[in-house]
Amino acid sequence: MNLNDLSKTVITSSSECSKECRNILLKVALSINQFPNQDRVKVIDKISSDHNIPKHKVLELLGIYLAIVQLFVESSDKEFNARLIELGFSNEFVADLPLVSNRSKVVETILNARRGEFCKLVSLKWRIDISLTHSVLSKKIPTSVILCLQLKNGRKYTINVNIRTFHKLRYNVALILKEVANLKLNQQVNK
Incomplete structure (x- = not known):
């Protein structure tokens, strides 16, 4: 999913989820970057039932978070925050993302998971x-x-x-x- 292709309504709806739901979606997106071949159907079903969100909406939100993680890895902290705000994400949404405060850990974890592939x-x-x-x-x-x-x-x-x-x-x-x-x-x- 490309963040540039998102409509303002999709961006707004992704910001309207509860903070707990957003954190879970972010954790799932990070785990997909670490272990892309794992089956996550049960996790998606659980998020859908626990937060009363239709499954297709959970998949859409997960795609957004995967794109956010990709943007995070490819850019500096200032560029990342500015780009998300430019796309229409709220300041509160961007501030609540725990990625910037844990940059080295997040990037290292993703790279370590992929190092074996490049061997x-x-x-x-x-x-x-x-x-x-x-x-x-x-x-x-x-x-x-x-x-x-x-x-x-x-x-x-x-x-x-x-x-x-x-x-x-x-x-x-x-x-x-x-x-x-x-x-x-x-x-x-x-x-």
Whole structure:
């Protein structure tokens, strides 16, 4: 679900849930990010019955919270709060979200859950996305590098990176490979 596509009525209705219900939905959204393959039908049914919300509405709200968590991971605290308020969420709703105060724990938990996936890399392909149109347009549309990762479990990820970030990544990978080679050399010398 894309937060930009939400209507004001959907945003308002998501803010009207009780604080307890919002916290439960947020916990479920966080657990989906940690363990995406788990079955949560019983949890959704329980939320629906406990809070007297139709099941389709619970699923819609859960989609909103998943998008909020995604936005949180991708942005800084200021950007996150400003973006939610810009979309129409109330200041109270944004202030009640416990994400910002627990940023490092939330991000670390999500990343730790996904680290195992990236240990199973099958292929990594990259290409440069260059705009060959008018010079005025090329200044507004910067050149970027597109990385395509394929994992053993069949999942594919596409990451769009600007040139500066790509060079930092390339430099740091080369530095790590050099350090690993030096460690191997030192181990052979010490034997």
